[in-house]
Amino acid sequence: MFDNKDKTEINELGEFGLIAHLTKTVELTEPSTVKGIGDDAAVLDFSDKKTLISTDLLLEGIHFDLRYVPLKHLGYKAVQVNLSDIYAMNGKASQITFSIGLSSKFPLEAVEEIYEGALIACKKYNVDLIGGDTSASAQGLVISVTSIGYAEAAKIAYRSGAKEGDLLCVSGDLGGAYVGLQLLEREKQIFLENPQIQPDLEGKDYIVERQLKPEARKDVVELFEIYGIQPHAMIDVSDGLASEILHICNASKVGCKLYEDKIPIDPMTYDTAREFGLDPTVCALNGGEDYELLFTVPQEQYDKVKNQLDITIIGYITEEAAGCEMISKSGNVHPIKAQGWNAFKGADR
Ligand code: ADP
Ligand code: MG
Numbered sequence: 001m002f003d004n005k006d007k008t009e010i011n012e013l014g015e016f017g018l019i020a021h022l023t024k025t026v027e028l029t030e031p032s033t034v035k036g037i038g039d040d041a042a043v044l045d046f047s048d049k050k051t052l053i054s055t056d057l058l059l060e061g062i063h064f065d066l067r068y069v070p071l072k073h074l075g076y077k078a079v080q081v082n083l084s085d086i087y088a089m090n091g092k093a094s095q096i097t098f099s100i101g102l103s104s105k106f107p108l109e110a111v112e113e114i115y116e117g118a119l120i121a122c123k124k125y126n127v128d129l130i131g132g133d134t135s136a137s138a139q140g141l142v143i144s145v146t147s148i149g150y151a152e153a154a155k156i157a158y159r160s161g162a163k164e165g166d167l168l169c170v171s172g173d174l175g176g177a178y179v180g181l182q183l184l185e186r187e188k189q190i191f192l193e194n195p196q197i198q199p200d201l202e203g204k205d206y207i208v209e210r211q212l213k214p215e216a217r218k219d220v221v222e223l224f225e226i227y228g229i230q231p232h233a234m235i236d237v238s239d240g241l242a243s244e245i246l247h248i249c250n251a252s253k254v255g256c257k258l259y260e261d262k263i264p265i266d267p268m269t270y271d272t273a274r275e276f277g278l279d280p281t282v283c284a285l286n287g288g289e290d291y292e293l294l295f296t297v298p299q300e301q302y303d304k305v306k307n308q309l310d311i312t313i314i315g316y317i318t319e320e321a322a323g324c325e326m327i328s329k330s331g332n333v334h335p336i337k338a339q340g341w342n343a344f345k346g347a348d349r
């Protein structure tokens with residue numbers, strides 16, 4: 001994706017020079033940040049709130065493929081997927097640390113792009129970059145992001161809080177990131193076989209963006225606050241709807257009924273899945289990387305959630321003994337299984 005001629009070698013700057021260079025535009029805006037970059041540790045103050053912390057490790061070749069992921073998008077996505085975990089607790093994200101391991105193939109300009117993307121995400125989501133670590137790596141690019149946030153103790157939504165009779169709800173739509181990945185993989189193969197052919201992603205912006213540039217659902221957590229919605233249980237959809245439903249049901253010791261015809265799938269996701277000979281429902285259930293929020297609310301809150309345009313009620317919570325089941329469009333009942341169609345998942349995910 002980048003050629004190294006006329007590029008700056010990182011060694012020319014040294015580690016401290018590199019950190020100073022990458023973080024020179026960092027501004028702190030969060031009241032809870034007492035001290036950011038520049039000392040041995042950052043200092044935060046959440047006074048009477050509980051602190052939320054989550055970390056992700058992203059490895060080149062395992063979690064991303066630089067043959068089709070632009071570096072700026074990678075920096076952006078690395079931050080988004082991590083913030084998503086804080087929102088999934090019904091919290092506010094306030095800080096991140098961003099750590100990178102770089103092999104010698106990366107010039108300064110490549111790292112600048114990664115940071116540009118990361119800092120755009122921080123700014124857009126009002127999150128302070130308060131530190132990180134920088135190291136050489138023997139092979140490939142390594143990124144680790146830790147996000148920090150806070151919430152009132154009573155508002156934290158654990159996976160374990162779902163109760164029998166709760167409505168099962170999801171934000172946005174599902175399956176798009178997975179179908180977008182299929183499209184990018186196909187174009188990569190065509191390119192590898194014939195570099196003369198330009199990628200044909202025209203008209204597919206939505207699903208390509210769902211894969212390359214996901215948006216964590218900060219807005220949904222804000223909407224809960226505005227409308228006084230308190231989810232009993234919540235999780236973000238990173239590994240596919242089926243897997244996340246099972247996480248909530250197992251942690252909460254409950255069962256559920258999921259209605260296939262209620263699963264929100266964007267028309268572009270639907271049509272493109274069909275073009276690939278894939279079942280759109282399977283893409284939503286097992287695809288992953290949608291970073292939507294899956295949550296349960298007590299039935300009394302039905303009126304509050306039913307009119308939210310970007311929230312869909314997809315089922316309800318039952319007693320544990322009833323199991324976790326999906327009612328198909330034709331009315332058949334199937335047990336929900338995580339990644340039952342594993343064979344069709346991308347090899348590098
Ligand atoms: P130490 O030797 O104590 O680990 P470093 O020299 O690694 O200190 O880091 C100095 C400061 O720069 C710290 O505040 C650290 O959090 C910050 N820092 C280091 N690497 C990064 C990075 N990749 N992004 C943001 N801040 C960083
Ligand atoms: Mg360090």
